Structure formats: structure tokens, C-alpha cells
Amino acid sequence: MAKVRARAESERRDPIQVCFNSQTPLVQFLAPSDGLSGPDWGSSIDLAQLREGVDYRFSPGGVTRMVYPLIRTLVAEEALADAHWVSLNPAAPKTVRIPGLTLHNVALPADRMGGYGKAKEAIWSTVHGLEMADDASDLFWTEEFAEYAFYNRISSERIRALDADEDFDLFYIHDFQQLPVGEMIGSLKPKIFRWHIPFEAHRIPENWRATLVRYLDAYDLVVVSCEAYGRGLRDLGYRGEIRRLYPYVDPDEYSRPPALEVGQVCRELGIRSDDQVVLVVARMDPAKGHDRAIRALAELRPSHPRLRLVLVGNGSFSSARGGVGLPKSALWRSHLEAEAKRLGVAERVIFTGHVSQHILDCLYERCQFTILPSINEGFGLVVVESWLHERPAIVTDRAGVAELIRDGTNGLLFDPDDPDALKSQMRRLLASRRSSAHAMARRAAETAGQCVIGTAARAERDLISEAVEG
Amino acid sequence: MLTLPAWSLPYIFAAVIVAFTALIAWIVGLVVRGAMGQSAPQVAQGARRLATVAVWVVGVLLAVQEIGISVDVLLVVLALVGVAAILACRQSLENFGAKYFSEVYTPFKVGDSIEVGPFAGKVIEINAISTVLLSSDDRLLAVPNSMILREGLVNVSPQxxxxxxxxxxxxxxxxxxxxxxxxxxxxxxxxxxxxxxxxxxxxxxxxxxxxxxxxxxxxxxxxxxxxxxxxxxxxxxxxxxxxxxxxxxxxxxxxxxxxxxx
Missing domain, CATH: 3.30.70.100 (Alpha-Beta Plaits)
Known part of the structure; x- marks a missing residue:
């Protein structure tokens, strides 16, 4: 009863003023297709005046996919006042207004972007267990890291300037690119940090540990995507508050298109009606392990000649021309195309690049199952998307979402280091009776309930209230 | 040929003195900054400001004298006020000065655990008069900054x-x-x-x-x-x-x- 009263009290409180911060912006502005210089966006603009798909697009990726529905929901519930969101967006107006939200775009000078990109890629690769550069353990002493610090400092200064006007109640900082912001803004107000990528202490070089702990200590609360990452932070030596909150999506953003539309999309992509379609939705990045799926496809081809692998996604904001501009997405795709050719399955692999939500929904509906083949994955929201479409998923056991999967019950797991594991699980699913595959998909759809905005918004609201209340 | 009235000459000389003073103050500032290149930036900045102010005081006094105002009385008043201020606030000034120097030269900061004479605790505040410690039995200890300079301190924080x-x-x-x-x-x-x-x-x-x-x-x-x-x-x-x-x-x-x- 006391809890109910406390909840009712908290619901009557004034809306909380939150400043969100992430590297990836919610909205990316599109350059003209003729390659000429883009329009002058001016310093402030209302997004309603522009056309989605022509002037701008919503950034793909987990962080923006989570944060925007969260803001929308909590602002609609009046738990939050109109929010502010600071992110890196050089080719954009200084501010963009959306109902309930103002986006503040930070511009990093072009001559600093390369160094910043290298430093954050070094952190990303190390944390994901990818091959580490020889000097990565000295990263914090490099000129690249000085640019990383520069970017974080200008973000922090922007947040401080906004705070002087808005007097925020809380700062909610997202992901490793922004880790130093908590310390740099130096405010006594509560700060939450959401760590989105994997975290295993044994992957962190000795020379990084004290600095990471110092940055983390600047926050009142660190949110991780699964229990294992919380244990990783403890192993590193972080003694502050840690909460586990599964990432989430808004189910209303997904639809189940009718068969006619699915058929049309498949025809355009060259998928035949008798093809057995397996879907991988992941940006083009070596950490995503597309090569493992291609090798498994090649090995299964003699027994399943109609098997087709559809790879959806291109670069992240890091690879975007208007973003950080790193070439890794294009390089990885070329490598995968060469690998498919070498294994003799080039015509069985379809690279779609970035697709609209409608086409993605059609592909989920068309596929038999999905694969998340990542070498290491912070969580894996695409698995939740697959579940919402009632498609079972074969998931790397190095993804945060693996914590929710009971092998053979609501999905299948595999070890990405075992060369035969993915192939075996694909064979298992391809050989299973239709009814048992459906049962698995239904149970997976139930599991997805733990990763949707309705459930998560309540948890986030409590988390935010708790941080503000101290 | 333009002839200036005699009464205006002292004012012109005074203006020239002020202009010279500005130039000399700027040069002295540069010299001090160069000479203190290896000192703490805060000390160098303080020294530069002090040297510049000293040049300006002399320059302004010369300019004032040039226009016929006697500076003797002004100097005596300033000196008396200065002596009185020093006598009245001796303790505070001592602590204030000690704080300035300990900030720059003494190796401790807020958050460190230190021992000063009979006092020991974690530093939670360094203000103009004293350094405030939180003792292990939750008591607040105010250690005058001058005592830190006089008695020395032991910083027992790891590393x-x-x-x-x-x-x-x-x-x-x-x-x-x-x-x-x-x-x-x-x-x-x-x-x-x-x-x-x-x-x-x-x-x-x-x-x-x-x-x-x-x-x-x-x-x-x-x-x-x-x-x-x-x-x-x-x-x-x-x-x-x-x-x-x-x-x-x-x-x-x-x-x-x-x-x-x-």
C-alpha cells in the first residue's frame, strides 16, 4: 500500500527536466543525391517543415531506437518535461525542434573527426574483443585520444550552457563515446550513464582501468544491458550503483505487412517463392560476424540448395558521410562479397544495404528465421524485432540478449568461436517440424515482452525518479 | 603654426606619461611571463598582475603630480590605511596567503587524507581561512591554513x-x-x-x-x-x-x- 501511495505521489510530481546525450543523433540530414554541397540548414529548424527520406532520416541503431520512444512516452505521461538531446551532428542545424524534444547538434571540426573516430574505434574494438592495435594499451596518451577528449569537452560545454538556461534535474548520458561527459560537466546534479556495449573486465587493458573507473565514478548510476556486464564493471573495480535494464523497442513502430506487399518486396530483391530465407540484420562491421553466417550457408548448401542469406544494413553513424566518416563499413562489405564468391555462394547472398522500415518488416515476415552472428554484442535488439514478427532467432551466446534465451525453448544459441556451431543450429531449425518452430517463435514473442517500451518506460521512470530524489 | 595654451601643457605631459605607462606595463607583463615560464600558471599570472599594477601605480602618481596635484598626502593616507589593514586582518591575511601558497605548492587536495600536527582526516574543504577535515570519528576539524605551512603536513592518501x-x-x-x-x-x-x-x-x-x-x-x-x-x-x-x-x-x-x- 505504501508503495502504491509512493508511486501515486511520484506521479503527481512536476515533470522532470532531463538532458539526454548520445554520439549518434536522432536525425541525420541528407545531402542532395547529386553529390553537390548540401543546403544551408541555418541555426534552428522545426523538423515538421522537412520531409523524411528526402531532407532527413531517423538514424538506425539501438541507442536512438530506444531513447526516442522513451522520451515520447515519458513526455506524454508528463513524467518528463520537454526534453533536450545533445549529439554529434556536423551536417545539421544547431538545434532541431520536434514535439516534446529539442535536438542540439554538436559540430566537431573536420580535422579532428579522424582522430576522434580512431580513438573510439580502438575502444570499440578492444571492448568487443576484436584484434587490438599494438599501441591500444597506450590509447589514452595518443593524439587521437586528445581528439576524443576534445569532442567530449565540447559536448560537455554545450550541455553546461544549456543547463544554465534550462536548469535540468538530470543528465542521462548514453554509450561509451560519451563516457567522459559525466566528469567534464562537473555538475552536482544527478547523472545516469547507460553502457550499451559489452563489458568484460578481462578485455580491458591494465592501463585503461583506472581511467575508466574514474570516468564511471562521475555518475550516480550506471545502467547495463544484462547481468553479466554489471559483474564485469564490478570486476573492473567500479563500486558505484549499477542497474540492469534490458534495451527495448516500441512495438508500434513495426507492422506485419500483407503477403501481397511481402511478395512484391521479395520480387524486387530477387527472392523466389521457393527460397528458404535466412535474415541477418546488422550494420556492416566485422564485430557483427556476417562472415560466419556466409560460411555456414556455404556448408549447408549441398543439403539445402534453396537457402538464401539476406544481409540487411550498411554503415552506422561512424561510417556515414555526414557522420564520423570511417571507411570500415565499405571495407567489410567488400570483404564479405569476396568471401561469398570464394565459397561459391555469391548468388545465394543478398546485400540490401539500409532499407526502410516497411521493407525490413516484409523481410522479417518472409524469412524462416533470423541469425545474430556477432562476435560480441551489447544486447541485440534485432533479435527482439525478429521475435515481434514471431520469427525464431539463432543468437550468438556473446550477446546480452542471450541471457533471455533458453536454448531450444525460445531460441537457439551458438558459440561464435566454434566453426560448426552456427551450421548445426541452422540445420536443427531447418529440420524442425513447422509446429515446433512456431511454438518456439510464440515463446520468443512472449519473451519480447521484457524488451518493449511499455515495460521499460516504467522501469526508466522509476530509475530517473530515484536518481533525482537521491 | 598651432600654439597650445600654456595651461594645457601639464595635461598633455600627463597623457603622454599615461601612454608610456601602458606601454611599459605591457612590456613588464611580457618579461615577467617569460621569466616565470616554469612556475605554476597561477603564480605566474599573479606575479604578472602584481608587476603590471606596480607600474600603473607609479605611472598614475607621476601623471597626477604632473598636473600639479601633490601626491604626498595621498601616499601617506594610502600607507596608513595599508598598515591599519594589515594589523587588523593579520591572522586572516596570514591564512589567506597560506591558502594561496599551499594551493600551489603543497601536495594535497580535497579528497586526500592528511595529518597536520595533532589533526588527521579527509580534506573536505579548503577555504580562505582554514582547511576542513572530516575525522575518522565523523568530527569536523578546521585547521588554519597558516598552521599547515608552519607545521607541515603528511599526505597519507595512497600514491x-x-x-x-x-x-x-x-x-x-x-x-x-x-x-x-x-x-x-x-x-x-x-x-x-x-x-x-x-x-x-x-x-x-x-x-x-x-x-x-x-x-x-x-x-x-x-x-x-x-x-x-x-x-x-x-x-x-x-x-x-x-x-x-x-x-x-x-x-x-x-x-x-x-x-x-x-
């Missing part, structure tokens, strides 16, 4: 000997991102002498429209390097401040509405 803290004060409109970037790049060259687990950290201590007070912290590897490293770090910080002198934060202006692109 305290490694830490070099350099206070930096820059104008309030200075953009600190380029300064931090320059400092980090420059100190990267000293990394063989520094503890690699702790890269340089610049933290903001106080901000006003007039000035931003920062603290640079670096960790040394060997105790015997402490003195030369302190001088070298100070030199590099001075250079970074100079290189980023032109980086200022633009004054805020209302954002004009932009029309959507055609």
Missing part, C-alpha cells in the same frame, strides 16, 4: 607522492576544449616519465564570468622526477595557454529562425 596538481586560471570566455586538447597532446610527449595508467586530467574547479579555474593532474612514475617534471609540465601548460589564447567562446546570441531548404 599521493605520484600526483602533480597544477592550478590554471584562464579568462571566463576562454574555450577550454582547445586548451585541454593542446595540454593532452603536449604532455603525451612526457609519457615515459609519467604513470601510464593515469593520463593527464583537467578538471574545472570554479567558473565565473571573469575566470575559469582548472586543475591539471598528472601522475609521475618516479619520485625523483617530481621537481623537473613539475617545471616541464608548467612550461608546457604555459605554452598551451599561449597557443590557445585566441580560442574564446562566442557570446550567446538569439538564434535566428531558418527557413526550410528548398
Amino acid at each position: 599521493a607522492w605520484k600526483e602533480l596538481t597544477i592550478p590554471i586560471s584562464v579568462p571566463g570566455n576562454r574555450d577550454i576544449a582547445p586548451l585541454e586538447n593542446e595540454v593532452m597532446k603536449s604532455l603525451g610527449k612526457l609519457r615515459p616519465r609519467l604513470d601510464k595508467r593515469f593520463p593527464p586530467v583537467l578538471t574545472t574547479r570554479a567558473r565565473t564570468p571573469q575566470s575559469t579555474d582548472l586543475i591539471l593532474t598528472v601522475m609521475i612514475r618516479r619520485p625523483e622526477d617530481r621537481d623537473p617534471l613539475l617545471a616541464e609540465v608548467n612550461k608546457r601548460v604555459h605554452a598551451a595557454i599561449e597557443r590557445t589564447r585566441m580560442s574564446v567562446v562566442p557570446a550567446p546570441s538569439p538564434a535566428p529562425e531558418a527557413a526550410p531548404p528548398s
Whole structure:
């Protein structure tokens, strides 16, 4: 009863003023297709005046996919006042207004972007267990890291300037690119940090540990995507508050298109009606392990000649021309195309690049199952998307979402280091009776309930209230 | 030919003296800054300000005398007020001065555990008069800053000997991102002498429209390097401040509405 009263009290409180911060912006502005210089966006603009798909697009990726529905929901519930969101967006107006939200775009000078990109890629690769550069353990002493610090400092200064006007109640900082912001803004107000990528202490070089702990200590609360990452932070030596909150999506953003539309999309992509379609939705990045799926496809081809692998996604904001501009997405795709050719399955692999939500929904509906083949994955929201479409998923056991999967019950797991594991699980699913595959998909759809905005918004609201209340 | 009235000549001479004073003050400032290149930036800035003010005081007194006003009485009044102020606030001034010097030269900061004479505890505040400690039995201890300078202190925080803290004060409109970037790049060259687990950290201590007070912290590897490293770090910080002198934060202006692109 006391809890109910406390909840009712908290619901009557004034809306909380939150400043969100992430590297990836919610909205990316599109350059003209003729390659000429883009329009002058001016310093402030209302997004309603522009056309989605022509002037701008919503950034793909987990962080923006989570944060925007969260803001929308909590602002609609009046738990939050109109929010502010600071992110890196050089080719954009200084501010963009959306109902309930103002986006503040930070511009990093072009001559600093390369160094910043290298430093954050070094952190990303190390944390994901990818091959580490020889000097990565000295990263914090490099000129690249000085640019990383520069970017974080200008973000922090922007947040401080906004705070002087808005007097925020809380700062909610997202992901490793922004880790130093908590310390740099130096405010006594509560700060939450959401760590989105994997975290295993044994992957962190000795020379990084004290600095990471110092940055983390600047926050009142660190949110991780699964229990294992919380244990990783403890192993590193972080003694502050840690909460586990599964990432989430808004189910209303997904639809189940009718068969006619699915058929049309498949025809355009060259998928035949008798093809057995397996879907991988992941940006083009070596950490995503597309090569493992291609090798498994090649090995299964003699027994399943109609098997087709559809790879959806291109670069992240890091690879975007208007973003950080790193070439890794294009390089990885070329490598995968060469690998498919070498294994003799080039015509069985379809690279779609970035697709609209409608086409993605059609592909989920068309596929038999999905694969998340990542070498290491912070969580894996695409698995939740697959579940919402009632498609079972074969998931790397190095993804945060693996914590929710009971092998053979609501999905299948595999070890990405075992060369035969993915192939075996694909064979298992391809050989299973239709009814048992459906049962698995239904149970997976139930599991997805733990990763949707309705459930998560309540948890986030409590988390935010708790941080503000101290 | 233009002839100036006789009464105007003293005023013209006074104006010339003021102009000369400005020039000399500027030159003296440059000389002091160059001479103190290896001192803590805050000390160098204080010395420069003191030297400049001294030149201006002399210059203004000469200019005032030039226009026929006797400065003798003014000097006597100033001296008496000064002596009275020193006598009245001797204790406070002693503590204030001690705070200034301990800030720059004494190796402790808020958060450290220290022992001063009979007192021991964690530093939770350093103000103009005293350093406030929280003892292990939850009591607040106010140790006069002058006592710290007189009696000395023991910093018992782990690895305290490694830490070099350099206070930096820059104008309030200075953009600190380029300064931090320059400092980090420059100190990267000293990394063989520094503890690699702790890269340089610049933290903001106080901000006003007039000035931003920062603290640079670096960790040394060997105790015997402490003195030369302190001088070298100070030199590099001075250079970074100079290189980023032109980086200022633009004054805020209302954002004009932009029309959507055609």
C-alpha cells in the first residue's frame, strides 16, 4: 500500500527536466543525391517543415531506437518535461525542434573527426574483443585520444550552457563515446550513464582501468544491458550503483505487412517463392560476424540448395558521410562479397544495404528465421524485432540478449568461436517440424515482452525518479 | 603654426606619461611571463598582475603630480590605511596567503587524507581561512591554513607522492576544449616519465564570468622526477595557454529562425 501511495505521489510530481546525450543523433540530414554541397540548414529548424527520406532520416541503431520512444512516452505521461538531446551532428542545424524534444547538434571540426573516430574505434574494438592495435594499451596518451577528449569537452560545454538556461534535474548520458561527459560537466546534479556495449573486465587493458573507473565514478548510476556486464564493471573495480535494464523497442513502430506487399518486396530483391530465407540484420562491421553466417550457408548448401542469406544494413553513424566518416563499413562489405564468391555462394547472398522500415518488416515476415552472428554484442535488439514478427532467432551466446534465451525453448544459441556451431543450429531449425518452430517463435514473442517500451518506460521512470530524489 | 595654451601643457605631459605607462606595463607583463615560464600558471599570472599594477601605480602618481596635484598626502593616507589593514586582518591575511601558497605548492587536495600536527582526516574543504577535515570519528576539524605551512603536513592518501596538481586560471570566455586538447597532446610527449595508467586530467574547479579555474593532474612514475617534471609540465601548460589564447567562446546570441531548404 505504501508503495502504491509512493508511486501515486511520484506521479503527481512536476515533470522532470532531463538532458539526454548520445554520439549518434536522432536525425541525420541528407545531402542532395547529386553529390553537390548540401543546403544551408541555418541555426534552428522545426523538423515538421522537412520531409523524411528526402531532407532527413531517423538514424538506425539501438541507442536512438530506444531513447526516442522513451522520451515520447515519458513526455506524454508528463513524467518528463520537454526534453533536450545533445549529439554529434556536423551536417545539421544547431538545434532541431520536434514535439516534446529539442535536438542540439554538436559540430566537431573536420580535422579532428579522424582522430576522434580512431580513438573510439580502438575502444570499440578492444571492448568487443576484436584484434587490438599494438599501441591500444597506450590509447589514452595518443593524439587521437586528445581528439576524443576534445569532442567530449565540447559536448560537455554545450550541455553546461544549456543547463544554465534550462536548469535540468538530470543528465542521462548514453554509450561509451560519451563516457567522459559525466566528469567534464562537473555538475552536482544527478547523472545516469547507460553502457550499451559489452563489458568484460578481462578485455580491458591494465592501463585503461583506472581511467575508466574514474570516468564511471562521475555518475550516480550506471545502467547495463544484462547481468553479466554489471559483474564485469564490478570486476573492473567500479563500486558505484549499477542497474540492469534490458534495451527495448516500441512495438508500434513495426507492422506485419500483407503477403501481397511481402511478395512484391521479395520480387524486387530477387527472392523466389521457393527460397528458404535466412535474415541477418546488422550494420556492416566485422564485430557483427556476417562472415560466419556466409560460411555456414556455404556448408549447408549441398543439403539445402534453396537457402538464401539476406544481409540487411550498411554503415552506422561512424561510417556515414555526414557522420564520423570511417571507411570500415565499405571495407567489410567488400570483404564479405569476396568471401561469398570464394565459397561459391555469391548468388545465394543478398546485400540490401539500409532499407526502410516497411521493407525490413516484409523481410522479417518472409524469412524462416533470423541469425545474430556477432562476435560480441551489447544486447541485440534485432533479435527482439525478429521475435515481434514471431520469427525464431539463432543468437550468438556473446550477446546480452542471450541471457533471455533458453536454448531450444525460445531460441537457439551458438558459440561464435566454434566453426560448426552456427551450421548445426541452422540445420536443427531447418529440420524442425513447422509446429515446433512456431511454438518456439510464440515463446520468443512472449519473451519480447521484457524488451518493449511499455515495460521499460516504467522501469526508466522509476530509475530517473530515484536518481533525482537521491 | 598651432600654439597650445600654456595651461594645457601639464595635461598633455600627463597623457603622454599615461601612454608610456601602458606601454611599459605591457612590456613588464611580457618579461615577467617569460621569466616565470616554469612556475605554476597561477603564480605566474599573479606575479604578472602584481608587476603590471606596480607600474600603473607609479605611472598614475607621476601623471597626477604632473598636473600639479601633490601626491604626498595621498601616499601617506594610502600607507596608513595599508598598515591599519594589515594589523587588523593579520591572522586572516596570514591564512589567506597560506591558502594561496599551499594551493600551489603543497601536495594535497580535497579528497586526500592528511595529518597536520595533532589533526588527521579527509580534506573536505579548503577555504580562505582554514582547511576542513572530516575525522575518522565523523568530527569536523578546521585547521588554519597558516598552521599547515608552519607545521607541515603528511599526505597519507595512497600514491599521493605520484600526483602533480597544477592550478590554471584562464579568462571566463576562454574555450577550454582547445586548451585541454593542446595540454593532452603536449604532455603525451612526457609519457615515459609519467604513470601510464593515469593520463593527464583537467578538471574545472570554479567558473565565473571573469575566470575559469582548472586543475591539471598528472601522475609521475618516479619520485625523483617530481621537481623537473613539475617545471616541464608548467612550461608546457604555459605554452598551451599561449597557443590557445585566441580560442574564446562566442557570446550567446538569439538564434535566428531558418527557413526550410528548398
